[in-house]
Amino acid sequence: MSSAALEATSELTGVEATSAHRLGGSVYEVELADGDLVVAKRHSQVSAVLAEAKSLEWIAEPGVVPVPAVRAHSEHWLVIEQIEPGQPVDAEAFGRGLAQLHLAGAPAFGAAPPDGPADAWIGLAPMFNQPVPSWPEFYATQRIEPYVRRTTLPWAPFEAVCSRLVDLVPEEPPARLHGDLWSGNVHWATDGRAWLIDPASHGGHRETDLAMLQLFGCPMLDRVLGAYREVYPLAPGWRSRVPLHQLFPLLVHTVLFGGGYASQALSAARAALR
Structure with a gap:
């Protein structure tokens, strides 16, 4: 499946995906040739990709809570900004x-x-x-x-x-x-x-x-x-x-x-x- 994540991410972002690390389920952290990191998620249901992409955009729209940016999506793949994990503070x-x-x-x-x-x-x-x-x-x-x-x-x-x-x-x-x-x-x-x-x-x-x-x-x-x-x-x-x-x-x-x-x-x- 990691090869599918690489292929989908490359196609959707227009940047070659060089490596993919599975985070769990059908979710991957993908490194791009330009050094950027993204998260690629596969959904078997077409409506699930669109629902999550539009949900992310809707809760990001007011600009009051940080939300990963949607980079691209297709029928079965969603690519979003990768956010490095840390410790709860604020x-x-x-x-x-x-x-x-x-x-x-x-x-x-x-x-x-x-x-x-x-x-x-x-x-x-x-x-x-x-x-x-x-x-x-x-x-x-x-x-x-x-x-x-x-x-x-x-x-x-x-x-x-x-x-x-x-x-x-x-x-x-x-x-x-x-x-x-x-x-x-x-x-x-x-x-x-x-x-x-x-x-x-x-x-x-x-x-x-x-x-x-x-x-x-x-x-x-x-x-x-x-x-x-x-x-x-x-x-x-x-x-x-x-x-x-x-x-x-x-x-x-x-x-x-x-x-x-x-x-x-x-x-x-x-x-x-x-």
């Missing part, structure tokens, strides 16, 4: 930038990035984005029900959550979300800044991004959230709503991996109704 800058990214907004709940496909992906799971008038409708029909239906989980607890979403979450305008904001997609660079990678962007509720950060951990999370709230204060009771917003990533992980994620999803549904 948690406050990340928190402020994430708040400003959310404030940049989206046209509607469920809106895909401009020119991005409605049929997108979150990791290896399909994810559909279709604009709808309200967040409760979006979350119920596009982020809870489709994933529960792909598991053996009982529908009743999740149906109860969906029926009460209007009362459970304060109304807010659509935020511009990263969409898959677990700690592995927060890439700390050599300058100590947090870069956002591997987005599954869409218009949604900002607490969903923050809940995902809390679900899988993030270095200096208290400092990140503190700086975030200074820029864009959260509505009262936001901590109690974390399980509700964690339902989506937990259901995705149940679909992909099963195991203990199913019981975690059920626990989150019950906690959301307390």
